[in-house]
Amino acid sequence: xxxxxxxxxxxxxxxxxxxxxxxxxxxxxxxxxxxxxxxxxxxxxxxxxxxxxxxxxxxxxxxxxxxxxxxxxxxxxxxxxxxxxxxxxxxx
Numbered sequence: 001x002x003x004x005x006x007x008x009x010x011x012x013x014x015x016x017x018x019x020x021x022x023x024x025x026x027x028x029x030x031x032x033x034x035x036x037x038x039x040x041x042x043x044x045x046x047x048x049x050x051x052x053x054x055x056x057x058x059x060x061x062x063x064x065x066x067x068x069x070x071x072x073x074x075x076x077x078x079x080x081x082x083x084x085x086x087x088x089x090x091x092x
Contacts, residue, residue, distance in 0.1 A: 039077040 033040040043059045046052045063073055 037076065037080060039073060039080055041073075 030042045034042055041059050041062055043051055043056055046055060063070055
């Protein structure tokens with residue numbers, strides 16, 4: 001799933017935790033998601049700007065695995081997911 005300005009809250013609300021980047025401002029959003037909030041990972045592109053199957057698999061496994069870091073990522077993501085959903089609900 002791609003990150004773009006204005007939709008990051010919606011992506012968090014839907015539980016998106018892995019993202020491939022296309023545009024320059026998406027790197028700022030990716031830094032927020034990966035480094036600041038620690039609720040996801042960037043899916044890095046291989047040569048030619050293409051994301052290969054193995055890279056996607058590794059990125060997803062790093063989030064859904066059973067390691068302590070993965071569990072912490074998912075716990076934080078659930079917390080922000082609840083906050084994001086409250087924000088985009090009617091009256092939020």
